[in-house]
Amino acid sequence: MKCSGAEIIIKLLERQGIKVIAGIPGGANLPLYDALGQNGKIRHVLTRHEQGAGFIAQGMARVSGDPAVFFATSGPGATNTLTAIADAKLDSIPIICITGQVPLGMIGTDAFQEVDTYGLSIPITKHNFLVRSAEELFEIIPNAFGIACSGRPGPVVIDVPKDVQMAVVEFDAWPEPGVREAGPELIAGEIKRAASIINKAEKPILFLGGGVIQSGSAEDALALAEKGAIPSALTLMGLGVVPSDHPLCLGMLGMHAARYTNLVMEECDVLIAIGVRFDDRATGQVAKFCPSAKIVHIDIDPCEFDKIKTTYASVMGDVFDILKVLLPLIEKKDRSEWLCEIAALKKDNPMIIPAVGDPVSPYGIIMKTAELVGNEAIVCTDVGQHQMRAAQVYPFKYPRQWLTSGGLGTMGFGVPAAIGAALAAPDRPVICFSGDGSIMMNIQELATAMEQNVGIKIILINNNALGLVRQQQDLFYGKRYYASNYSHHVDFIKIAEGFGINTCDLATSDDPVADLAAALAEPGPILIHVPVNQDEPVYPMVPMGAPNSEMIGGEKNV
Amino acid sequence: MSKQIVIELSVNNHPGVMSHICGLFVRRVYNVEGIACMPVNDGSRSRIWLLVNADERLDQMVKQMDKLQDVHDVKRHDGGHEVFGKMADFF
Incomplete structure (x- = not known):
């Protein structure tokens, strides 16, 4: 077979199952667009700004869980993508940005619309590539997909010089598409220890975040909550893991949590943190976050252990795999005393929703x-x-x-x-x-x-x-x-x-x-x-840097 | 002077790897005091030695470096390493 670099990229994307690509063409990625137009199987969504293309890809990836792709040209096209890529990095969203670049021989000459896309994207990507030959694409494109969705997901940038897009290569076979790798091998002792701490806890709380969703473990997390009768607080990224109307759901914790949610956290003796990274908006002043709790931290990214809070026990691996092993080890409980204490806190400190009956409030x-x-x-x-x-x-x-x-x-x-x-x-x-x-x-x-x-x-x-x-x-x-x-x-x-x-x-x-x-x-x-009126604050609110127990507003009888 | 530690890395040898590693330090305002790098394995890989001041963030730095796609191995030499002692002759 004989294909240009651009044709190889498009065919490999098609083989990855990509159906929609958002983006904007320009001088340095026109070969790629020409190949996309000739392909005819992938729908292109022409946006009005490259940041829009990045967030369209994010929308697709967040809904499906699969990597989504977007295109931008070199220079301003690439710099316009950066906010959407940084956003994907912080929320661990698998997107792949393919940018055009000036021809290899012109890199470093301040060519028209040249910018160091590789250098700019290092701190905001999980990984990035500057492609130096069309042959490399056979390895880089599948790798990019594997990297984006394996382990802790994240964005990948592939910068492709225009001459690499145009270079024609002969080859025998297409490489296999890149897929999500299996999680690391679990350490049985870590899971047993975590189970024993959870079973001995008197006032445990589950602290569930985006990692539970990313790993497809919401069902098992809910099963864990129900079996152990463990109330569950959610991060902003974890909303939806436990239905809002579930009796064990404490809602979102942190800066704008309901008063009772933050007050319950103060009481817990074991905090089971799953797929969370202890964001400052969730924890408030770290030293005073769950002050009397032993922390059991379950995550696929070992960098998160002890980053913000010292863990008492950690379990490293894919949350999905871990929960499958952990769940049978959890003793069935009713925890009526702890749940009654929470119910009382909730009764005295409920979420107050002002003017809820007015549809234009x-x-x-x-x-x-x-x-x-x-x-x-x-x-x-x-x-x-x-x-x-x-x-x-x-x-x-x-x-x-x-x-x-x-x-x-x-x-x-x-x-x-x-x-x-x-x-x-x-x-x-x-x-x-x-x-x-x-x-x-x-x-x-x-x-x-x-x-x-x-x-x-x-x-x-x-x-x-x-x-x-x-x-x-x-x-x-x-x-x-x-x-x-x-x-x-x-x-x-x-x-x-x-x-x-x-x-x-x-x-x-x-x-x-x-x-x-x-x-x-x-x-x-x-x-x-x-x-709506400008003078309607969001309450409760924890001032920045204050402990979560120090909330402003949202009191019951005001 | 605070205690100095040497970190030994085995990495892929291509442009950009050094930026990835140094970037981890730069964005945490953590200075790298010394760097040595030479190709190994016929040039397909490189070995990098970093000389850094001991810091409570070092554990996190080692984990972050280990997470980079182009890094194969990270070793800590808490007692230092002779590579920088020998290099000192050139300064």
Whole structure:
């Protein structure tokens, strides 16, 4: 066989099962685009910004669990991808970014649209490649897939010089596609020890994160909780592992947790941390996080053990494999005393949801939308107050239902991630809660949503401000609101109309519930506009650097 | 002067590996005091010696280096290593 480097890349992607690639062409990746166009089996999604392409790939990968691919050209194309790649690194999302690069002989000459993509992407990727010959592609492309989805998943960048894309090579056979490698061999003693600590615990808590979802272990984690009668606190990335209405579910912990959740953590004697990395927004002041608990840490990445908190026992391996062995060793318990203590804490310190009955209030719109879209819906968010409110109160049912930028906290994540989710799961409703600050950071992708005719429902909760910034200025900067209010009120309805998107303005609606229901039932993309008051903080809130027990707001009788 | 430790790495020999390793230190504001690197195995691999000050972050650094795709092996020489002593003659 005889193929160009570009044809080899496209064929190898097809053999990996890639069906959709988002991206933008440019001078240095045109051979790749020419090969993609000739291939005809892979759908291309032309975005309006390379960051949008990156978050579309993330949306696909977060929903499916499989690596997703996106393309960018050299120079500004590559630099525009960096935020989406860094976001994938922090949330351990398997995406593969293939960038064009100036020809090998011109690297290092400050050529037109040349930038050191390899160097720029080192700290934000799991691994990266600069391809130096077309032959190397047979190894690099399958490897990139294997690396992206094995162990702790993460993003991979493959930088391909233009002459490598054009070079023609002769070869005999295609390599096998790259696949997820089996996890490391488990150490039986580690698991036995963990089981014994859990069985002896009087007040254990499960602390479940994104790793449980990534490893496909939510069912076993729930079984562990139920068998041992162990209440479960979830990280922002772990929402959905245990259904929100499950009696053992404590909801999200940390900076914006319900008061009782953080108070329960104070009491626990054994913290079973699975697939979590003790993020500062989850732990608050580390020294005072679960102060009386022995920590059992279960994770595939040994770098996470003892990184933030010293573990009492650690179990290294694929969470899926570990839970299969651990579960039979866990004694069945009812723990009625501990559960009663938690119930009392919950009764005295419940999650207070202000104005929940008002469908055009910040919380009410989330609850009403959830009720109308049903359990099948995939929920995407941007970053800010709307995100924290959705995390607090949305009735999550299962893993991979919730797509949010956790570690990097990237405003602009929501709309393109929702497009990606809709491409990966075309038969499911996809909603996207956004804010007026966030949506403006990738609003150009409304054009992509329209072109692809994906049925994403964007609920734009508009307070004409950077709400979480304003909230911090309110609480910690003497109410000196600076650079957090927008002086101009953008007409988002007109903007959406300009993109050809359907709109629904609840500001002018006589019957918001009926209009919301009708808007959510429309086919195709729609922007639903919900203006809200600037002066409604997200409570409770733990001040940055304070222990989680020191929460502001959200008290029962205020 | 704080105690110095030598880390010995076996890595793939290609452009970028040194950046990956040094980057782990740079982004944690952890200085590398000395570096030596020579190709081995007919040039397919390299051996790198790093001289660093003892620090509570060292365990984490070793684990992070071990996680890099191009790193095959990481060894700690807590008592130092003669490689830097011999090199000192050139400074």
